[in-house]
Amino acid sequence: MKRTLLLLAALAMPAHADIAVSANDGKQVLDDGRQIVPSPLVPDSISILDFGGGKLRVVATVAAPASVIGPPRSVAITPDGAYAIVTCARRVRADGKDIEPDDRVSVIDLKAAKIVSTIRAGAGASGIAIDPSGRRVLIANRAAGTVSLFDLAGGSLRPLATVAIGPTTSSPAQPIFYDGGRQALVTRDGDNRVSRIVVGSDSLALVEPATMASLRPYAIDAAGDRHFAVTGNIGGGGRDMDTISLIDLSGAVPVTVDTVAVGLTPEGVKMSRDGRYVAVTVNNGSNMPRASRGWSDHGLLQIWRIDRGRLVKVTEAWMGGWGQGMVWSRDGRQILAQAMLGNRIESFSFDGTHLRRGAVLTLPVGPAAIAGVE
Template identity: 45%
Template sequence: MSRPPRWALALTILAASALPAVAQIAVSGNDSKRRLENGVNRVVSDATTDTATIIDLGGRAPRVVGEVPLSHSVVGPPTSVAITPDERYAIVTSAERLDPANSSRTVPDNRVQVIDLRATPPRVSQVVEAGAGPSGVSINRAGNLVLVANRNAGTVSVFRFANGALAPVSTVTIGNATSSPAHVQFTPDGRRALVTRDDPAGSFVSVLTVEGETVTKTDRDITAGIRPYGMGITADGRWAVAANIGRGGGDADTVTLIDLRREPYLAADTISVGPTPEGIQVSPDNRHAAVTIHNGSARPQGHPLRGRGQLVMLRIDNGRLREVARAPIGDWAQGIAFSRDGRTILVQNMADRNIAVFRFQDGRLTDTRQRIAVNGGPAAIRTADAPTRR
C-alpha cells in the first residue's frame, strides 16, 4: 500500500487546530518541480505539489508549525515570499509551472497567492495574476501596498492589499521584456522602491517613486555589479545591499552597498564575496548583511569549479562593506532569514531540501547542526520587516 506524501500528512495534522500564536514566523517557499542531480537542474514531471512551510522563530530553536500546498518556483531571487507586518498573511509568487502540454518542461507562470496564516489550517485564500514570471515581492510597512517584479515581462505589478485580499492597481514598465526585473523592495518610509535588474546588458538597480497607490519609474538607474539579483534594505532606511550574481563562469562575484541617506541614491561600495551570491538579507540591527554564495556547489562532482556553498557575513561600516565571518553550507543555497534579535539565521539548502540554522553573535558564525526538513526544495524565505532600530 502506497504512503501519502508527507505534505498531506502534515495538512491532516494541521486541520485539527489553527496556527498557534508565535513571537515571530518565517515562511519558506518550496519548489518540488526541480531537483539538482549531479550538476543537472532537472524538471521532475511527477513531482508532488509545491509548498510553503511556516516556521516559528520565537522559541529556543526554530520549529515547523504549518505547511500549505501552493505553486512556487526556484526561478528568480529567493525573495519571492513576503509577510504582512502583522504576520497575518503571506504572499507567494510563482515564476514558472509545469507545461500542461509537456510535463518534462516548464513555462512562465503569472500567479500570486495569498496565504491566510491564521486560518484553520493555514490556507491559500486568494490567487491573482501578475505579469509573466512573477519573482521578488514586497509589502510596504503600512501593509496596504504590494509590489511584484515580473522577470519575463520587464514590469512591476502594483497591488492594493486590504482585508486580506489583493486588487490590481497598475503595471510599471521597467524596461523591455529582457530587462529582467528580479526583485523589488520598498524603502522603509514607503516613498521609494528599488528594483534589481539581472539583465547582463544593464546590471542596474532602478528607483521607483511611490505616492499613495501611484508608482512610477524615475530616470535614476544605479550602476551595481554584474546582474544585481537579490536585495535587502536596512530597517533604518540608510543602506541597501544588492547581490550581483555575475555570469556564472566561476569568477568571484560581488555585493554592492547603496547609500540611501540622500538623493540621488548612489552605489557606495562593492566587495568581492565569491561565485554566485544568490541570497542576501540584512540584519535587524542595520549593521550586517548575510549572503549565500553557490561557489560552484551546483556543478557536477569532480568538476574543476565545484566548491562548497558558503554563508558570508558582511559588516556595514561607515559606507563600506567588510567580511567578518564565513561558514560552509549546503549545495545550491537560496534564501536567508534573521530572527528579530539577529542571532539566529536560517539558510535554505535547495539541493539538500532542508533549512540550516546558524547562530551569529559577537561577529562569529556557529552552525547549530539543526536542519529543518521541508517538502520540496526551499527556494525563498522571508520574515515580516523588522521594526526600525537606530
C-alpha cells in the same frame, strides 16, 4: 484529523514567536549541475516555521505554487504577521519536460494556514516587497520587464498600476521599498541596472537614470532605518568571482558606495533587522557540474558588517549546496538559511563574531525562498 492538529498548532503560536515562511519548489532539481523537472513531481508548498531562541519547527504546511527561479524573496509576510504572499515564476510545461513562465500569486492566511485568494501578476512574477503600512505590494515580473503595484486588504490583492522597467530582457528581479514606502528600487539582472521608482497611492513612475551596482544585480535588501541597501551581483556566471554592493539611500539619488568580492553566485542577501549586518548565501560552485573547475560539495553562509559606508567581512560557515534565502531572528542571534540540495533549512547562531550550527529541517521538496516578519 491531521489538518485539525495543524490548525490548532498555528493558533497556539505565541505572539512573540519568530515566524518565517518558506516557499518550496517541487518542479526543479539538480542533476549534476543541470536543472531538470523531476519524475514523479512533488507538489510545491509553503512551510510556516516557528524559530528563534535556538528552536526550529514546522507549524503548518500549505499546498501552493512556488518557484526557485528568481531571487529567493518570492515570498513576503505582512508587517502584522497575518498574511504571506507568494509568487510562482515558473510552471511545468504541458509536455512535462521543462518549465515556462507563470504569473500566479497566492495570499495565505497564516493563522488559518490556508490560501484565501489568488491573482495573476505579470509573466515570470518573482520578487515581492510589502510597504511599512502592509497595504501596498510590489511584484517584479521578470519575463514581462515590468513591476506591478497592488493594494492588499482583507487577504485580497487588487491591481493598481504596472510600469515598464525596460525590455523583457531587462529581467526585473527584486523590488524593495524605502523612504517610508514612497520610493522603491528594483534590480535588473538582465541589463546590469538598479531602477528607482516613485510609488504613489495608486501609481508607479520610473525615474532615470538607473543606479549601476555591478554586473547582474539580482537579490537586494534593506532593513533598519533603510539608510543602505545591499545587492547580490551574479555576473560571474558561476565561473568568475561575484560581488555584493552597498547602495547609500540617504541622498536625493541612490549611490553605490562599496562593492566587495564574495565568491561564486551570491544567491541571497539579507540584512539583520537593525541594518548592521548582511547575511549572504554563496552557492560556491555547489550548483555546477562536478567536472567544473569551480565545483564544490557545499555552499557558504557569509556575514558582513556595514561600517561607515563600507562592507567588512565578519565570518563565514559551510552550509548545504545551492543555497537560497535567509531570515534573521528578531534579536539578530539566529539565522535560517535554505539549501535546495538535500531540501534543507539550516539554523545558525550568531554572536557578532562567529557562526555556529544549530537545528536542521529536511522538507519534502527544495526550499526556494523565505521571509520573516519585518
